[in-house]
Amino acid sequence: MGAEKLELLFQERIDANEKIEPRDYMPEEYRQHLIRQMSQHAHSEVIGMQPEGNWITRAPSLRAKKILLAKVQDEAGHGLYIYSATETLGITRDELISRLHQGKAKYASIFNYPALTWADMGAIGWLVDGAAITNQVSLQKTSYGPYARSMVKICKEESFHQRQGYEIIAAMAKGTTEQKEMAQDALNRFWWPSLMMFGPHDSDSPRTGNAMKWKIKRESNDVLRQRFIDKTVSQAELIGLTIPDSDLKWNEERGSYDFGEIDWDEFWSVVKGGGPCNLKRLNHHKKAHNDGAWVRKAAAAYAKKHLNK
Amino acid sequence: MEEIQDTQGALWEVFIQSKKGLPFKHVGSVHAFDKEMAVQNARDLYTRRGEGKGMWVVPASSIVAVDPSDDQSFFEPADDKVYRHPTFYELPDGIKNM
Numbered sequence: 001m002g003a004e005k006l007e008l009l010f011q012e013r014i015d016a017n018e019k020i021e022p023r024d025y026m027p028e029e030y031r032q033h034l035i036r037q038m039s040q041h042a043h044s045e046v047i048g049m050q051p052e053g054n055w056i057t058r059a060p061s062l063r064a065k066k067i068l069l070a071k072v073q074d075e076a077g078h079g080l081y082i083y084s085a086t087e088t089l090g091i092t093r094d095e096l097i098s099r100l101h102q103g104k105a106k107y108a109s110i111f112n113y114p115a116l117t118w119a120d121m122g123a124i125g126w127l128v129d130g131a132a133i134t135n136q137v138s139l140q141k142t143s144y145g146p147y148a149r150s151m152v153k154i155c156k157e158e159s160f161h162q163r164q165g166y167e168i169i170a171a172m173a174k175g176t177t178e179q180k181e182m183a184q185d186a187l188n189r190f191w192w193p194s195l196m197m198f199g200p201h202d203s204d205s206p207r208t209g210n211a212m213k214w215k216i217k218r219e220s221n222d223v224l225r226q227r228f229i230d231k232t233v234s235q236a237e238l239i240g241l242t243i244p245d246s247d248l249k250w251n252e253e254r255g256s257y258d259f260g261e262i263d264w265d266e267f268w269s270v271v272k273g274g275g276p277c278n279l280k281r282l283n284h285h286k287k288a289h290n291d292g293a294w295v296r297k298a299a300a301a302y303a304k305k306h307l308n309k
Numbered sequence: 310m311e312e313i314q315d316t317q318g319a320l321w322e323v324f325i326q327s328k329k330g331l332p333f334k335h336v337g338s339v340h341a342f343d344k345e346m347a348v349q350n351a352r353d354l355y356t357r358r359g360e361g362k363g364m365w366v367v368p369a370s371s372i373v374a375v376d377p378s379d380d381q382s383f384f385e386p387a388d389d390k391v392y393r394h395p396t397f398y399e400l401p402d403g404i405k406n407m
Contacts, residue, residue, distance in 0.1 A: 024377045073357070080354050084337040093317040093340060150337070157358070296342075297313045303342035304313075 014215050019145035022088035030214050031089050033207065034144055036105070037216065038086040039096050043107035045079035047281050051115035052124060060118060067164050068121065074161065078154050085146035101286055109267070110193050112275030119172050119179075119186035125165015127187075127194040127232070133158045134228040135198065143215035166235065173239040180240075187236065188244045195259075196267045198225040204264075229257050319368060321347040323355055326363030333365055341366075 001009075006025050013020065020026055049072050056072065059065035083093055099105040110128055115121065133155065140151045172183040199205060199221040211217040229248075236243050247260035270278070317340040324333040336355050341347035347366040355361065375383055391397050400407065 021377065023374060070357075077354055077357060080339070081337055084339070087320065087338065146337075153336075293315045296315050296317070299318065299342040299346065300316065301313050303318075306343065 011213075014143050014213075017143075017215075019148060020143055021145045029210065030216075033210060033214070033216060034147065035086060035089050035091055037211075038082055038089075038147055039091075039099065039105050040107060042079045042082035042086060042096070043100050043105055044111065045075050045082065047107045047111045047285060048128075049075045050281055050284055051111060051113075051277075052121060054115060055118065055121050058118070059121075064168075071125070071161055071164060074157050078157070081150040081153055082147075085144075085150045088146045097289060101282070101289070103273075103282070106271070107281075108197060109270040109275060110190075110197050111281060112270050112278045113189065113193055114277055116189075117182050117186060119169060119182040120190070122165050122167075122169030122172060122183065123186035123190040125161050125163075126169055126235070127165075127190050128197070129158055129161040129165060130232060131194045131197045131228050133162060134224050134231075138217075138219045138224060141215075141218045147216075169241075170239045173241055183239075184241055187241050191244050192262060192266075193270075195225055195229070195262055196270075198222075198228070200264070200267070226256055229259055233257055318342040318346070319370070321351070321366045322369050322372060323351040324365040324367070325355055325361045327360055329362050333363065336360075338369060339366070 007027055010020075010025055010027060010030075020030075052068060052075070053072050056065060056068050059068050083096060086096060087093060096105065100107070110131075115124065136151050136155050136158065140148055140155060142148045142151065169183050169186065172179040174180075175183075202208060202220045202222045205221055208217065208220060212220070233243060233248065245260045247258065249258050251258045269275070273279075319341065320338050321341055322338050323336050325336050326333045339347060339350040339354055341350050344366070348364065351364060351366050352361070356364070387393075
């Protein structure tokens with residue numbers, strides 16, 4: 001069958017909402033788009049362990065520590081689910097990690113911001129995981145079968161993440177004046193970067209066209225961002241915190257909140273490596289990976305010895 | 310001595326039985342260097358919330374899959390044997406318990 005005919009049949013399957021499976025025909029650009037998007041997603045889960053992992057030893061109670069440990073372990077798990085799904089596209093785990101280390105593959109910019117106080121553990125769970133959930137719920141319907149299935153698994157686990165974060169920040173918002181200030185400060189610092197997690201405006205998002213045509217993406221950046229804002233505003237109000245946006249206003253006609261313009265210079269600067277923690281996050285990943293090399297080699301040698309017995 | 314490469318180990322496919330009596334279902338894969346490590350990694354990754362009562366791990370290289378581009382002709386023999394379905398049969402009106 002000619003390539004054109006195959007692509008036509010492929011698009012027909014997509015249009016009929018059929019899932020594409022690893023061994024099915026797919027256009028090379030579809031495969032490459034998925035590898036880029038899914039590896040970025042997996043790397044985000046893994047790099048995302050760093051800001052929170054940093055607080056495990058400083059958690060204010062044993063309960064908080066156990067929860068945070070479980071949460072960070074889940075993030076590792078989510079990274080592995082998506083790596084596993086990405087590998088079905090014919091790329092190895094080693095290659096995925098090597099691309100991250102070379103800076104060829106990206107991860108979510110939000111993790112290039114530091115987690116300065118315990119209230120940040122609240123803001124990250126509530127806002128960062130909240131934004132991620134909004135995106136991932138939509139991706140449960142993505143056209144690539146293994147990716148869609150990994151999203152279903154992840155979404156089941158994410159609501160624990162968001163609730164534990166909201167519990168932290170709600171507790172601080174009810175606490176002493178100083179604690180309440182800390183909660184508000186965390187919201188102030190994480191609000192805009194959380195909105196940036198949805199990516200550029202649809203009009204500035206060059207790859208959206210193909211991603212929508214192939215149903216890799218099911219809803220646009222702006223639609224998802226609006227949905228996140230609409231459900232989050234009242235959650236802030238409920239605990240007496242103020243969203244740091246003077247343009248935020250309910251629009252009766254649209255049935256949605258209007259909101260201020262995102263600082264896109266900051267967005268692009270962090271994407272390009274200029275965020276407060278870009279270098280630190282990547283170096284830490286490289287170090288952890290390289291420090292583990294002897295363990296992997298020892299395991300390989302042990303397995304080989306027992307195989308030859 | 311032969312140089313050992315730094316890799317993530319081989320790929321293993323993981324199948325979970327969520328309840329005794331139910332079939333095993335594919336859930337994803339893990340990397341591991343041997344059976345024991347594959348089982349432990351799969352447990353840590355895929356059953357953190359009691360999702361499993363049973364588990365299989367299989368080296369991915371041992372799985373034989375049907376080429377999807379052949380699937381139509383491969384599964385075709387079933388198509389002309391409608392008499393394998395109970396709805397094929399004509400039964401008198403008023404029949405009960407069948």
